Amino acid sequence: MGSKSENMTRKKLIMKINTKKWCISILLLIGVVGIILISGCIHPGPSDVSQGYYEYPETWGRHKSDEVTSEQGFKTVVMFTKPSEGTSITYIAKTSVWKDTNEAKSVWKEAFNGSITNETDLNVNNLKGYEITRNESGTKSKMVIFIVDGMAYEFDYGFADNETSFNTSEAIFDNVVNSFKVK
Numbered sequence: 001m002g003s004k005s006e007n008m009t010r011k012k013l014i015m016k017i018n019t020k021k022w023c024i025s026i027l028l029l030i031g032v033v034g035i036i037l038i039s040g041c042i043h044p045g046p047s048d049v050s051q052g053y054y055e056y057p058e059t060w061g062r063h064k065s066d067e068v069t070s071e072q073g074f075k076t077v078v079m080f081t082k083p084s085e086g087t088s089i090t091y092i093a094k095t096s097v098w099k100d101t102n103e104a105k106s107v108w109k110e111a112f113n114g115s116i117t118n119e120t121d122l123n124v125n126n127l128k129g130y131e132i133t134r135n136e137s138g139t140k141s142k143m144v145i146f147i148v149d150g151m152a153y154e155f156d157y158g159f160a161d162n163e164t165s166f167n168t169s170e171a172i173f174d175n176v177v178n179s180f181k182v183k
Contacts, residue, residue: 054176054179055175055179057080057172057176059082060080060081061080061082061083062078062079062080063079063080064076064078064079073094074092074093075093075095077090077091077092078090078091079091082165085165085169087157087169088156088157089173089176091153091155091176092155093151093152094152094154095152096147098147098152099147100128100147101128101129101146103147104152105121105130108130108145112132116132118133119133120132122177124177124178124180125180125181127148127180127181129144129145129146130144131144131177139158140158140166142155142156142158143155143156146182149182151182153180153182155177155180157169157170157173
């Protein structure tokens with residue numbers, strides 16, 4: 001058995017590896033969604049999503065990616081875009097590399113160090129979550145994560161063309177997050 005410091009070093013190494021895996025997954029997802037949007041392969045779908053895990057703004061365009069596979073750990077990736085301004089909300093359901101929300105929280109704090117302007121622990125429909133607001137080079141965004149039964153449920157909000165657009169649609173994002181349930 002290793003010493004306490006060796007165990008701490010091992011835990012930090014594992015956390016860094018998990019952070020890198022999660023960041024790579026997010027970058028891959030962003031790339032795939034971008035390619036699909038550019039190629040026109042994503043089409044607005046029916047409003048059946050509001051009958052699932054969360055409500056969403058039905059006046060926004062809905063785009064679902066069929067390009068992400070379960071082999072990559074992704075179960076669902078859906079993006080909603082406000083047509084008039086390009087503001088978007090992305091919902092990702094993926095097999096979690098973290099055991100709980102606290103572990104995800106510490107990884108996010110390390111990964112987004114310096115750009116987090118606000119952070120909040122959430123309790124939504126008896127689910128523990130974590131929310132951050134980020135400002136990276138003048139671009140404001142919000143991210144929320146829930147870890148439930150080995151799954152990571154992430155909501156991302158941003159890409160507003162200006163601060164006013166971000167503030168206007170922030171309440172819509174908060175409503176989407178507050179409606180989240182695991183069935």
